[in-house]
Amino acid sequence: MSTEGHNPVAVIGAGPVGLAAAAHLVARGLPVKVYEAGAVAAHVRNWGHVRLFSPWEFNIDPMAREILLRTGWREPAAEGFPTGAELASDYLEPLARTPELAPVIETGARVSAIARLGIDKVGSRDRATRPFVLTVVGDGGERRREFARAVIDASGTWATQNPLGADGLPAEGETECADHVARGIPDVAGRERTAFRGRTTAVVGAGHSAATVLLDLARLADEAADTRIVWVTRSGNLARVFGGGAADQLAARGALGSRLRALVDAGQVELVAGFAVTGLHRDGDRVVLEGRDAEGSRRLAPVDRVVVATGQRPDPSLTREIRVDLDPALESVRALGPLIDPNEHSCGSVRPHGHRELAHPEPGFYTVGIKSYGRAPNFLMLTGYEQVRSIAAALAGDLAAADDVRLVLPETGVCSLQVDEVAQDCCGGPPTASADACCAGDEKARDETDTGCGCAPASPKPSPCCGEAA
Numbered sequence: 001m002s003t004e005g006h007n008p009v010a011v012i013g014a015g016p017v018g019l020a021a022a023a024h025l026v027a028r029g030l031p032v033k034v035y036e037a038g039a040v041a042a043h044v045r046n047w048g049h050v051r052l053f054s055p056w057e058f059n060i061d062p063m064a065r066e067i068l069l070r071t072g073w074r075e076p077a078a079e080g081f082p083t084g085a086e087l088a089s090d091y092l093e094p095l096a097r098t099p100e101l102a103p104v105i106e107t108g109a110r111v112s113a114i115a116r117l118g119i120d121k122v123g124s125r126d127r128a129t130r131p132f133v134l135t136v137v138g139d140g141g142e143r144r145r146e147f148a149r150a151v152i153d154a155s156g157t158w159a160t161q162n163p164l165g166a167d168g169l170p171a172e173g174e175t176e177c178a179d180h181v182a183r184g185i186p187d188v189a190g191r192e193r194t195a196f197r198g199r200t201t202a203v204v205g206a207g208h209s210a211a212t213v214l215l216d217l218a219r220l221a222d223e224a225a226d227t228r229i230v231w232v233t234r235s236g237n238l239a240r241v242f243g244g245g246a247a248d249q250l251a252a253r254g255a256l257g258s259r260l261r262a263l264v265d266a267g268q269v270e271l272v273a274g275f276a277v278t279g280l281h282r283d284g285d286r287v288v289l290e291g292r293d294a295e296g297s298r299r300l301a302p303v304d305r306v307v308v309a310t311g312q313r314p315d316p317s318l319t320r321e322i323r324v325d326l327d328p329a330l331e332s333v334r335a336l337g338p339l340i341d342p343n344e345h346s347c348g349s350v351r352p353h354g355h356r357e358l359a360h361p362e363p364g365f366y367t368v369g370i371k372s373y374g375r376a377p378n379f380l381m382l383t384g385y386e387q388v389r390s391i392a393a394a395l396a397g398d399l400a401a402a403d404d405v406r407l408v409l410p411e412t413g414v415c416s417l418q419v420d421e422v423a424q425d426c427c428g429g430p431p432t433a434s435a436d437a438c439c440a441g442d443e444k445a446r447d448e449t450d451t452g453c454g455c456a457p458a459s460p461k462p463s464p465c466c467g468e469a470a
Contacts, residue, residue, distance in 0.1 A: 007031075007131050007132075007147045007148050007149040008030075008031035008032050008033040008104075008148060008149065009025055009030055009031065009032045009033075009148060009149060009150045009151070009152065009395060010032075010033055010035065010111075010132065010134055010146070010148035010150070010151045010152070011025070011032060011033070011034045011035070011151075011152045011154060012034075012035050012111045012151065012152070012153050012154060012155045012318075013034075013035075013036060013037075013153070013154040013155040013156055013369070014034050014035075014036035014040045014041065014042075014092075014096060014105055014107065015041060015042075015043055015044060015092070015154065015156055015369070016041075016044070016059070016061070016087070016092060016369075016381050016384065016385075017154045017156075017368055017369035017370075017381065017384035017385065017387070017388060018034060018036075018152075018154035018155075018369070019034070019040075019061075019064065019092060019095050019096060019101065020061035020063065020064055020384065020385050020388050020389075021152050021154055021368065021388035021391070021392065022034050022101055022104060022105070023061060023063045023064040023067055023095070023100070023101065024061075024063050024388055024389050024391075024392035024393075025392045025395070026067075026100045026101065026104070027063050027066075027067070027100075027392075028392055028393070028395075028396040028398075029396070030392070030395060030396055032104050033104055033106065033146070033148070034101075034104055034105040034106065035106055035109045035110070035111050035134070035136060036105065036106065036107045036108075036109060037108070037109065037110035037111075037155075038107065038108070039107050039108075040088075040092060040093055040096040040105065040107060041087070041088035041092040041093060041096075043156055043158040043159070044084045044085075044087055044088045044092065045084065045085065045088050046084075046158065046184070047084045047158075047184065047185045048083060048084040048085030048088065049083060049084070049085065049185075049187040049189075049190050049191075050083060050084050050185055050212055051081050051082070051083045052081055052082055052083070052084070052087065053081070053208070053255075053256055054081075054380060054381070054382075055078060055079050055080060055081050056075075056076045056077065056078050056079070056080050056081075056082055057078035057079070058380065058381065058382050059082065059087060059091070059381050060075070060091060061385040061388075061389075062385070062389075063389070064091075064095050067095065067098050067100050067101070068091075068094060068095055068098065070098075071094075071098055071099075073094055076090055076091070108138060108139040109136050109137075109138060110136070110137045110138075111134050111135065111136055111137075111155070111318065112135045112136075112137050112143075112317075112318070113134070113135040113317075113318065113320070113321060114132055114133070114134055114135075114151055114318060114319055114321065114322050114365070115132070115133045115135075115321040115322060116130045116131070116132060116133065116321075116322065117130045117131050117132075117133050117147065118130060120321060121320075121321045121322060121323060127363070128363040128364070131147040131148060131149060132147065132148040132149070132150070132151050132322075132364065132365070133145055133146075133147060134146050134147070134148060134151070149364065150364035150365070150366070150395055151364065151365050151366070152366050152368055152388065152391060153318065153319070153365070153366065153367045153368065153371060154368050154369045154371070154384070154388070155315075155318065155371060156369060156370050156371055157312035157313060157314050157315075157370055157371055157374075158184070158312055159315070160312055160313050160314065160315045161183045161184055161308065161310075161311075161312050162308070162310040162311045162312060162313055162375075163308070163310070164181070164204060164277055164280060164306070164308045164310065165277060165278060166234050166276035166277050166278065166291065167276075167278075171277050171278055171279050171280050171290075172278060172279035172280070172281075172290075173279050173280045173281045173282075174280050176282075177280045177281070177282060177287050177306075180280075180286075180287045180304070180305055180306055181280075181305075181306050181307075181308060182195075182305065182306070182307045182308070183307070183308045183309075184209065184308075184309065185209050185212055185213055185309065186213065186307060187216075188201070188213060188216045188217050188220060188307075189216040189217070189219050189220045193220060195305065196217065196220060196227065196305060197220055197223070197224045197227060198224045198226045198227055199227065199228070199303075199304035199305055200227075200228035200229075200230065200286075200302075200303045200304050200305075201217055201227075201228070201229060201230070201303060201304065201305040201306070201307060202230040202231075202232055202289060202300070202303045202305070202306050202307070203217070203229070203230070203231050203232065203306075203307045203309055204232045204233075204277060204289075204306065204307065204308055204309065204310060205233070205307075205308070205309035205310045205311065206233040206234065206235055206238060206240070206241050207240075207241060207309065207311055207377045208241065208256065208377070209309040209311070210231070210233075210241070210307075210309035211241055211256050211257065211260045212256070213307050213309055214229060214231055214260055214263065214269055215256070215259055215260060215263070217229045218263050218268055218269065221268065228270075228303075229263075229268065229269045229270065230269075230270045230272060230300070230301075230303060231264070231269050231270065231271050231272065232272045232275050232277065232289065232300070233271070233272070233273045233274070233275065234274070234275065234276050234277070235273070235274065236273045236274035238273065240342070241257055241260065242257040242258070242260065242261045272300060274293050274294060275289075275291050275292070275293045275298070275300075276291050276292045276293070277289055277290070277291040278290055278291045278292060279291070280306065283302045284302075286302035286303060286304055287302065287303060287304075287306060288300060288301075288302050288303075289303070289306065311375060311377055312370075312375070313331060313374070313375050314331050314371050314374055314375075316331070319365075322360075322362040322365055323360060323361040323362040324360045324361070324362060324365070324367070325360050325361055326374065327341075327374060329341065329343075329375075330373070330374035330375045330376050331374035331375055332372060332373050332374030332375070332376055333357060333358055333360075333367050333372045333374075335353065335356075335357035335358075336350065336353065336357065336372060336373065336376075337374075339351065340373055340376040340378060341376065342376060342377065342378070350383065350407070351407075352386070352405040352406055352407040353387070353405060353407070354386065354387060354389075354390025354391065354394075354402060354403065354405035355390045355391045355393070355394035355402050355403075356403070358372055358387055358390075358391065366391050368384055368387045368388055368391065369384040369387070370384070372384075372387065382407065383407060386405060386406065386407045390402045390403075390405050
């Protein structure tokens with residue numbers, strides 16, 4: 001009962017990777033339909049004030065570039081660093097307006113569920129021959145069903161921010177204190193400055209989002225001396241966010257961590273490390289964070305605002321009626337889990353991967369982009385662009401091109417393998433302050449190492465913790 005030849009490939013999400021998928025599918029002559037819940041690049045616009053630490057050359061898909069250049073598009077300088085707003089206005093929105101892509105994009109169309117026609121998740125008979133059924137919800141709440149021969153889920157994770165609680169659940173009182181809480185990367189030095197200027201803000205999280213907010217708050221504090229900043233992290237090892245400094249092949253990413261380290265060292269940011277948040281409670285017109293550290297239960301001093309920058313997670317409800325295979329910890333595509341697990345490393349040893357790794361037991365369904373990484377934080381757009389190039393080739397039947405996956409990512413200069421795993425194999429030998437402090441797990445060594453993690457020149461060979469791409 002296959003109607004595959006008459007149905008398009010459905011792409012969920014009109015962000016950078018979703019639009020790149022559409023570009024590659026169109027270029028191969030495959031029918032495609034892009035469903036976007038909001039506007040094109042809506043999630044990117046949400047963090048539009050943030051400047052990316054990767055330059056334009058790493059943020060434009062090659063096929064999308066070809067399509068845009070045919071319209072007379074003026075490509076931004078490769079070495080420039082766009083903000084989210086510039087990425088949207090100078091690249092994504094023009095791409096969505098091209099004659100090739102404009103007819104296949106529907107905005108205000110949220111895909112709420114995916115299934116197979118006439119069969120639920122349990123049934124196996126003729127499963128692969130049945131088209132996918134998508135439940136699509138319009139802006140007005142109206143629902144309809146549409147069919148697809150294959151589905152590429154590029155819906156991202158930005159809409160499902162992690163909660164405040166260190167256990168992955170909302171902290172006690174988090175909902176009740178919502179008026180004191182901001183999430184993600186609020187524009188604290190721009191349009192939201194009045195909510196933070198002259199106030200004490202606690203930023204919870206230890207990734208690049210938290211670092212960005214902290215640096216913006218420090219700029220605000222330069223203007224208003226009574227602005228106070230507290231940084232709360234669950235981990236005591238901050239090598240990953242402090243970064244590799246000059247060793248980072250993305251200089252702006254390395255500089256981000258170096259500036260943050262300098263603020264902490266200067267006392268401009270009060271660091272509360274190794275603190276697992278369990279609760280948030282009102283204290284007059286302020287709030288108090290409660291949690292546990294190595295000494296036991298603890299309450300921090302009252303603050304005016306809390307920024308929850310604890311990362312994002314995938315929304316599993318979309319795929320409840322199809323067969324997916326996810327890493328049990330990260331909720332990433334299973335094949336990627338061991339390569340991107342932040343418990344093991346932060347160098348991001350992601351080997352080139354394409355349609356085979358991104359497929360699921362459900363034939364024709366693929367997870368791409370940052371959602372393919374699940375809860376792992378170290379995704380770069382270059383990865384997503386190569387993912388969808390491979391998948392489009394596979395769907396077109398060009399398996400030679402689909403399997404010829406090439407991916408070279410800029411190294412962070414940082415690694416964070418656990419101490420017991422690196423005793424004899426960090427940078428080719430025992431960890432020392434001059435070799436690889438972050439692998440050592442040695443507080444004094446880390447303090448004495450400017451970059452936090454860099455191989456000693458005499459290392460006979462790069463070890464996995466030092467030589468892998470981020």
